[in-house]
Amino acid sequence: MNEVTLAIIKPDAYKNGVSGKIIDRIISEEFIINEMKQIHLSKKMAEGFYEIHRERPFFDELTSFMSSGKSIVLSLERENAVSKWRDVIGATNPAEAVAGTIRGQFGTNTGNNAVHGSDSPENGKLESKYFFS
Ligand code: CMP
Numbered sequence: 001m002n003e004v005t006l007a008i009i010k011p012d013a014y015k016n017g018v019s020g021k022i023i024d025r026i027i028s029e030e031f032i033i034n035e036m037k038q039i040h041l042s043k044k045m046a047e048g049f050y051e052i053h054r055e056r057p058f059f060d061e062l063t064s065f066m067s068s069g070k071s072i073v074l075s076l077e078r079e080n081a082v083s084k085w086r087d088v089i090g091a092t093n094p095a096e097a098v099a100g101t102i103r104g105q106f107g108t109n110t111g112n113n114a115v116h117g118s119d120s121p122e123n124g125k126l127e128s129k130y131f132f133s
Contacts, residue, residue: 003081004034006127007089008116011069018106019072022115025102026076029088035075035132043067049130058111065111075128082124085117 007026009019026033041049046066053059078084090101094113097104107113118124 002077002079003121003124004128005076005081005085005118005121005124006116006131007074007076007085009072009074010112010114010116011065011071012108012112013106013114014070014072016106018114022102022106023072023074025088026074029078029084031076031078031081031085033074034077035128036072037131038070038072039131040070041067049127061111073131075132082118082121086119089115089117 009022013019013022023033043063046063047054047059050059050062050066053062056062076085088102090097090103090107092103092113093110094103094107095109097107102115103113106115118127
């Protein structure tokens with residue numbers, strides 16, 4: 001059955017000019033792009049999105065980075081979209097990401113890791129609603 005996942009091309013990847021390459025990869029991995037928009041997140045919107053991490057020591061760094069420039073957010077659909085997208089993007093820390101994954105190719109470090117992916121089908125729906133109501 002088809003699932004939905006939320007992808008974000010983060011400010012580092014956007015600034016580095018690799019958004020097109022990432023979108024090409026999304027299409028070649030047979031995701032349907034149901035929604036897509038360019039957005040410069042406010043600090044508040046970044047904090048709302050990452051609310052679950054509020055108590056983590058990296059929360060301020062994460063939300064400052066996510067509001068530091070433009071991003072592209074995409075709601076993606078395909079069979080097993082959540083696990084498939086997580087396989088395509090690779091480990092959170094680009095140094096641990098398998099070669100050929102998006103974070104392996106375009107990420108710099110755990111904070112500046114090029115892309116986001118939802119961690120469960122439930123969050124895929126909730127996160128898509130956060131940006132595309
Ligand atoms: P993402 O998939 O967007 O979900 C939560 C984000 O928190 C994660 O990618 C990382 O970019 C970020 N993150 C996780 N751990 C750390 C950390 N130790 N320092 C900075 N950022 C982190």
